[in-house]
Amino acid sequence: xxxxxxxxxxxxxxxxxxxxxxxxxxxxxxxxxxxxxxxxxxxxxxxxxxxxxxxxxxxxxxxxxxxxxxxxxxxxxxxxxxxxxxxxxxxxxxxxxxxxxxxxxxxxxxxxxxxxxxxxxxxxxxxxxxxxxxxxxxxxxxxxxxxxxxxxxxxxxxxxxxxxxxxxxxxxxxxxxxxxxxxxxxxxxxxxxxxxxxxxxxxxxxxxxxxxxxxxxxxxxxxxxxxxxxxxxxxxxxxxxxxxxxxxxxxxxxxxxxxxxxxxxxxxxxxxxxxxxxxxxxxxxxxxxxxxxxxxxxxxxxxxxxxxxxxxxxxxxxxxxxxxxxxxxxxxxxxxxxxxxxxxxxxxxxxxxx
Amino acid sequence: xxxxxxxxxxxxxxxxxxxxxxxxxxxxxxxxxxxxxxxxxxxxxxxxxxxxxxxxxxxxxxxxxxxxxxxxxxxxxxxxxxxxxxxxxxxxxxxxxxxxxxxxxxxxxxxxxxxxxxxxxxxxxxxxxxxxxxxxxxxxxxxxxxxxxxxxxxxxxxxxxxxxxxxxxxxxxxxxxxxxxxxxxxxxxxxxxxxxxxxxxxxxxxxxxxxxxxxxxxxxxxxxxxxxxxxxxxxxxxxxxxxxxxxxxxxxxxxxxxxxxxxxxxxxxxxxxxxxxxxxxxxxxxxxxxxxxxxxxxxxxxxxxxxxxxxxxxxxxxxxxxxxxxxxxxxxxxxxxxxxxxxxxxxxxxxxxx
DNA sequence: CTGAAAGCGCTTACAG
DNA sequence: CTGAAAGCGCTTACAG
Numbered sequence: 219x220x221x222x223x224x225x226x227x228x229x230x231x232x233x234x235x236x237x238x239x240x241x242x243x244x245x246x247x248x249x250x251x252x253x254x255x256x257x258x259x260x261x262x263x264x265x266x267x268x269x270x271x272x273x274x275x276x277x278x279x280x281x282x283x284x285x286x287x288x289x290x291x292x293x294x295x296x297x298x299x300x301x302x303x304x305x306x307x308x309x310x311x312x313x314x315x316x317x318x319x320x321x322x323x324x325x326x327x328x329x330x331x332x333x334x335x336x337x338x339x340x341x342x343x344x345x346x347x348x349x350x351x352x353x354x355x356x357x358x359x360x361x362x363x364x365x366x367x368x369x370x371x372x373x374x375x376x377x378x379x380x381x382x383x384x385x386x387x388x389x390x391x392x393x394x395x396x397x398x399x400x401x402x403x404x405x406x407x408x409x410x411x412x413x414x415x416x417x418x419x420x421x422x423x424x425x426x427x428x429x430x431x432x433x434x435x436x437x438x439x440x441x442x443x444x445x446x447x448x449x450x451x452x453x454x455x456x457x458x459x460x461x462x463x464x465x466x467x468x469x470x471x472x473x474x475x476x477x478x479x480x481x482x483x484x485x486x487x488x489x490x491x492x493x494x495x496x497x498x499x500x501x502x503x504x505x506x507x508x509x510x511x512x513x514x515x516x517x518x519x520x521x522x523x524x525x526x527x528x529x530x531x532x533x534x535x536x537x538x539x540x541x542x543x544x545x546x547x548x549x550x551x552x553x554x555x556x557x558x559x560x561x562x563x564x565x566x567x568x569x570x571x572x
Numbered sequence: 573x574x575x576x577x578x579x580x581x582x583x584x585x586x587x588x589x590x591x592x593x594x595x596x597x598x599x600x601x602x603x604x605x606x607x608x609x610x611x612x613x614x615x616x617x618x619x620x621x622x623x624x625x626x627x628x629x630x631x632x633x634x635x636x637x638x639x640x641x642x643x644x645x646x647x648x649x650x651x652x653x654x655x656x657x658x659x660x661x662x663x664x665x666x667x668x669x670x671x672x673x674x675x676x677x678x679x680x681x682x683x684x685x686x687x688x689x690x691x692x693x694x695x696x697x698x699x700x701x702x703x704x705x706x707x708x709x710x711x712x713x714x715x716x717x718x719x720x721x722x723x724x725x726x727x728x729x730x731x732x733x734x735x736x737x738x739x740x741x742x743x744x745x746x747x748x749x750x751x752x753x754x755x756x757x758x759x760x761x762x763x764x765x766x767x768x769x770x771x772x773x774x775x776x777x778x779x780x781x782x783x784x785x786x787x788x789x790x791x792x793x794x795x796x797x798x799x800x801x802x803x804x805x806x807x808x809x810x811x812x813x814x815x816x817x818x819x820x821x822x823x824x825x826x827x828x829x830x831x832x833x834x835x836x837x838x839x840x841x842x843x844x845x846x847x848x849x850x851x852x853x854x855x856x857x858x859x860x861x862x863x864x865x866x867x868x869x870x871x872x873x874x875x876x877x878x879x880x881x882x883x884x885x886x887x888x889x890x891x892x893x894x895x896x897x898x899x900x901x902x903x904x905x906x907x908x909x910x911x912x913x914x915x916x917x918x919x920x921x922x923x924x925x926x
Numbered sequence: 927c928t929g930a931a932a933g934c935g936c937t938t939a940c941a942g
Numbered sequence: 943c944t945g946a947a948a949g950c951g952c953t954t955a956c957a958g
Contacts, residue, residue: 230930234952269623269934271934272934286665296641299667495850624950
């Protein structure tokens, strides 16, 4: 910049004004500065700029995901990127891999680079660090899992309610033995979805059979294994509820492997690519990661703006993004032998009328 | 940092030394500084640090992808992230959406934040900007598409060769009319894959029938439409080669819609999630995005290190990552009526022996 | 409207 | 081993 000023024969301040597009600079000087910049291949240094700038803004936010390569995470990433790009803000994303240590590390890495704000999908086990960073002034919004940290906004969906409804729909079809696969119990959504499964049974007056329930499963392979076990047990389920997309995929593999995919009903939480091209197509409770990302970005940008205007006194908000059930086929499979307790199911013409 | 120094009763330089873990500091002072940091909630400012630091390193690299939410891109992102994390380097990724304007913008945004290097999946139409940035000293490696820019390394796969082989395998099965769907012709890989398709025909002595060829298709919907048209034409193909994963998915939808999925052979370029769970499972030429990402990261980190040691004279390298064909079923479907010209095919027992 | 000077938070020769 | 001072590339009151 010094060189540009010298070449253009103006002061440093003028170059800065031109580069930042500040109003009221002599058009002739603007031209000279622009030419000099071009000739010297000058590139503005944003790190130095934000260091000296009054508001200290870096025009950057950090995004802590579970895994940038996971479809839910990457769709979230994309929508946050888009919302921020329109405001000239860059987003930096990283993968925590559900590890509180890495979550902590990422939050720290971002903070050290002085991001203007943070959107995080929290493991739930590094909340103290998030609280500290928030206290020191960085606006934060947590996504997907609810946290209770002062002045931190939340964006979630209704996990228990939507799960409860889906399980009730299986029960309405006549299913009485519904297997359940759940993600790590440390994850808030996993607990909420299980609560929904449990509530559906309570409402329908069905007892919970722990032999049908497999929680704390985190990948497709484990899910596939669990389903195989469930199906070969003495009293196998006639339907499955899988509380996360990787688990759903594992379940599909297992059902396929045993030739049971057209016989056992299946509803998954979270949509996944090509779910509608499988046979039968997989019914899911579908979140809208893009809508969630946009909501989170808006909440964060508002807080960042508030912060600017010195009235950072807005209370923590909790936004619940709508979610919907997509009946595609697998969730609409009736039990093979209609339970004698629900003759209404028989009238659909499935199986012998005996 | 000033406050920490005051509270600890030491000089600024000492705090800096402790924070940076420089050897040879009195353990007692280290303790005092550490305590003061904790008490004040001090957070090191990396932007200021790199500004003053002799090597000016920001410990950050930029990654320009087509779309962070696309499976190929996000797997690449993940593996680059992983390779860099082990070296304490942060990666910032952005989506160009195959738009040279946005590619330019991203390269600029990253450069302004003084990244130590750049990995880019180039649109091929912003090469001049890449060349400029490279000339100004930033190490760059281009991935997926080959570019010819001085001192810029490349990582690609053998697009034409692998496509040629796959198409020859279809021809060996007896297919004579093989439809082709290709991505935007501005993309280097699209041109190379078409070259492979074309070469296979030349080698087999088959004429190219332009009525079977649809290039410049960029999304699933357009691909679905194109396949529908091909199949309802007067002389429909008996096999399809789709040169990109979204196009493959579109083709699968179209074949399904027409009930032709078990009759028309299909080979796609690029693997995609659940390809093996479809019926028939989809045969693909599978790249290994993770291996490509690791290769790119290594090339870049080497260049960054070279740069450190003032011997940035390594010539541009071109690494070709192996690729392999995954026969899953759809690519092994034989033509319904064996071409009379190739009786050998009949011996497989397909169709009447007449 | 423009420029000289101070200073953002840090690192690094340079003396001691 | 430690600290005072200079300075990285920029922005911003402050005079003119």
